[in-house]
Amino acid sequence: MADKYLVDLTDEEQGYLLDVIRKGKTTARRVARAHVLLRAAEGAADEEIAETLHLGLSTVHRTRQRFVDEGLTAALSERARSGSPLTLTGKQAAFLVALACSTPPAGRRRWTLQLLADRFVELRQIDTISPNTVDRVLKKTTSNPGNVRNGAFPV
Secondary structure, three states, X not given: OOOOOOOOOOHHHHHHHHHHHHOOOOOHHHHHHHHHHHHHHOOOOHXXXXXXXXXXXXXXXXXXXXHHHHOHHHHHOOOOOOOOOOOOOHXXXXXXXXXXXXXXXXXXXXXXXXXXXXXXXXXXXXXXXXXXXXXXXXXXXXXXXXXXXXOOOOO
């Protein structure tokens, strides 16, 4: 880590960081970053800060770098994570829930996840969908036909 990012805090910034540490209504990562910035402003080396706070060396370096490049708010906050895009739109999810609540095919007592997935593709709502995705969508609703709380299985 050849670049050296010097952290120079104003009194106001230092007071804000101390408030972040003292008040209990924030994430542990944010508190750890506040500690990093305070220790860095005191002149501590990255290795010393990492060892003292039980953090990775790269975490300390990145926090210091983000403070110098982007400011205090950016150094304390999380960056957005990409994650995977949603498989279904809201409209498609609603259609899937409605399908799950409908009468099952002839010869069946109830919908299975595989049957729902196959029927959903048949109706040209989506090109492909896995039974696991169907399960995830239905878990988020109270309309899950297999859900014990919905009376599917007498208690």
